Amino acid sequence: MSESIVRVVNLKGGYGSHIVLKNINFEVRQGEVVVLLGRSGSGKSTLLKHLIGLYQPSEGEVWIEGKNLVTAVDDERQELLRSFGVLYQSGALFGSMTVLENVRLPLDEFTDLPEAARNLVALSRLKLVGLEKVAREMPSELSGGMQKRAALARAMALDPRILFLDEPSVGLDPVTSAELDNIILQLSHSFGITFVIVTHEIPSIFAIASRAIMLDEHTVIAEGTPADLRDHSRDPRVRRFFHREAEPDEHKKQPHPA
Amino acid sequence: MQMDDKHQSSASVDLREEAGGALTIALHGLLDARSTGRCWRDLEEKLRRRRVKSVVVDAGDASFSGSIGIALVSHLQSGGMTPGAKVDVRGLKDEIRKMIEMFPSESAVGAGREPSLLWRIPEEIGELVRSFALDLKEQIAFLGGLFVALPVVLVRPRRMRWREVRRVLEKAGANALPVISIFSWLVGLVLALEAAQPLKHMGAEIFIADMIGFSSLRDTGPLVTAIMLAGRSGSAFAAEIGTMKVNEELDALTTMGLSPMRFLVVQRVVAALLLTPLLTLYAMLMGIIGGVVVLRFMGFPPLMIYHEIVARVGLNDFAVGMFKSLIFGFIIGGIGCMRGLQTKEGPRAVGVSTTRSVVASIMLVIFANTIFSMADYFLNQ
Numbered sequence: 001m002s003e004s005i006v007r008v009v010n011l012k013g014g015y016g017s018h019i020v021l022k023n024i025n026f027e028v029r030q031g032e033v034v035v036l037l038g039r040s041g042s043g044k045s046t047l048l049k050h051l052i053g054l055y056q057p058s059e060g061e062v063w064i065e066g067k068n069l070v071t072a073v074d075d076e077r078q079e080l081l082r083s084f085g086v087l088y089q090s091g092a093l094f095g096s097m098t099v100l101e102n103v104r105l106p107l108d109e110f111t112d113l114p115e116a117a118r119n120l121v122a123l124s125r126l127k128l129v130g131l132e133k134v135a136r137e138m139p140s141e142l143s144g145g146m147q148k149r150a151a152l153a154r155a156m157a158l159d160p161r162i163l164f165l166d167e168p169s170v171g172l173d174p175v176t177s178a179e180l181d182n183i184i185l186q187l188s189h190s191f192g193i194t195f196v197i198v199t200h201e202i203p204s205i206f207a208i209a210s211r212a213i214m215l216d217e218h219t220v221i222a223e224g225t226p227a228d229l230r231d232h233s234r235d236p237r238v239r240r241f242f243h244r245e246a247e248p249d250e251h252k253k254q255p256h257p258a
Numbered sequence: 259m260q261m262d263d264k265h266q267s268s269a270s271v272d273l274r275e276e277a278g279g280a281l282t283i284a285l286h287g288l289l290d291a292r293s294t295g296r297c298w299r300d301l302e303e304k305l306r307r308r309r310v311k312s313v314v315v316d317a318g319d320a321s322f323s324g325s326i327g328i329a330l331v332s333h334l335q336s337g338g339m340t341p342g343a344k345v346d347v348r349g350l351k352d353e354i355r356k357m358i359e360m361f362p363s364e365s366a367v368g369a370g371r372e373p374s375l376l377w378r379i380p381e382e383i384g385e386l387v388r389s390f391a392l393d394l395k396e397q398i399a400f401l402g403g404l405f406v407a408l409p410v411v412l413v414r415p416r417r418m419r420w421r422e423v424r425r426v427l428e429k430a431g432a433n434a435l436p437v438i439s440i441f442s443w444l445v446g447l448v449l450a451l452e453a454a455q456p457l458k459h460m461g462a463e464i465f466i467a468d469m470i471g472f473s474s475l476r477d478t479g480p481l482v483t484a485i486m487l488a489g490r491s492g493s494a495f496a497a498e499i500g501t502m503k504v505n506e507e508l509d510a511l512t513t514m515g516l517s518p519m520r521f522l523v524v525q526r527v528v529a530a531l532l533l534t535p536l537l538t539l540y541a542m543l544m545g546i547i548g549g550v551v552v553l554r555f556m557g558f559p560p561l562m563i564y565h566e567i568v569a570r571v572g573l574n575d576f577a578v579g580m581f582k583s584l585i586f587g588f589i590i591g592g593i594g595c596m597r598g599l600q601t602k603e604g605p606r607a608v609g610v611s612t613t614r615s616v617v618a619s620i621m622l623v624i625f626a627n628t629i630f631s632m633a634d635y636f637l638n639q
Contacts, residue, residue, distance in 0.1 A: 095606050110291070111294075111295055111326070112292075112295035112299075113294060113295040113298060113326070114295070114298055114299055116333070116338065117295065117298050117329055117330070117333065120329050120332065120333055120338075120362070121326055121329045123361075123362040124325065124329065124360050124361045124362060127361070128360055140602075140604060158324075159290075159323070159324025159326055
């Protein structure tokens, strides 16, 4: 079994004074594509923000490549943050820069490569996601799917070993969504990149995930391959999620805002 | 993206001349995001003035952490550093060789470069002229739409959303009173202080009252109010309507069969037309008070100041100021709403519209004021 590249230990956290996550424990191994599942408001995106260091947990540890992100400070923290890439839900491309400049930005800031090398590497990332022809365009001139792909290219600029993706398929049509799934699979197989993906797109989960971790009521309630969870889970919350069934009226609760 | 990890501490390059004019470039060590840059520059320096017919890249002693090092091999293989030479890459593992395919050709890299400044200048001038012409066309269309919508609403006032007009009057008018008070009072005060020095030499300090009366009624009152309103209320109109555009609320209005011009713009323009003269009147008064404070400080009795102002400043000066304020109100309301309607997509667009609204309103107000002053001067010759 390959080494653990992301490890979460007894994490308790949320945003502001609002606790959304309690007693979260899981591991992600090198090369895995792990999806974090759950209903809206279950804390998936909040958990992701703890994993990438945007939120500080009130308790627990987040280990990335053997280093604790929670206690890391100064240069060590900056180094750790640069070791992974993040694709945000909206893409978060910088609107005042061209697509190529967006992808080249981490290379401009954190490497001493000459300009020709930075262009070559940035264009290779855009070629990987099929966007080398729109390198000179502004992000506002791209469709939603293209913006996501460009943002994925930017996340890969510094050769990260881990990519965190926050709902990559949201707002995309099924064809574009399937294309993005294919890119994720290709990156995983060809370059051994480890993926941690927040999603609730069921077709996408079965297409890409080697393992799924399901959250509900502030904590992890199930873990396994998507097929296992769908076919063998005895937890009604997991079954309802995979079979798209409505919750019975007596169990209805007010979800937390994401 | 770990391809091969021998964990050597650094990378280096060696150049060897072979018999027959061939050149061997030997890569050693771990090529990663840090070491590749140094090797790249080193090689560029060494190969800059060399003309070689054939090159052998020996990568047998190199290992790669991620794809940035492979970019160097790709660049060498495609002749990026040795144009025209035949390049043979040796010692690469199959998986690395496959990864080289993901790099674009040198021509694609060239296409990714920014065009030179010389090329960009005519392009940018053309773009500027085009956007100016388009903007002018939109302004004329907007003005036409507004002139059609305004009389309809005024003739049939029941169709007017007076509650919205009241809300705008309160937000843009009543809430602006403190700022306009301070601003106008200080402008009057400063003008009087500046005029005091030269007039004192001529023993004509009392004429400060004439100057303050004239300038407050004809220029500073309307201008100060207009500039404050452009920054405070015109920008708010642009932001409100711009946010509605971004949130597709304007599309919702249109599909319901409601015209954004009649539903949103007319109320704001009418409110601006009503409140600008009122605020201007207030600003005129505050400006005069500012000047009077200075005159009182200089020892002039209140009655003397009053008679000086009333004797010199006529009703026509007041009418000129009020007429200007109406035009300024129309400019501020119209430009604010027009920039709001012109908002493009995305969250950034609202900020852009707001800025454009303030800049255009202030420019047009000052331009209109200049025309009034010139017309007044020549008509009274």
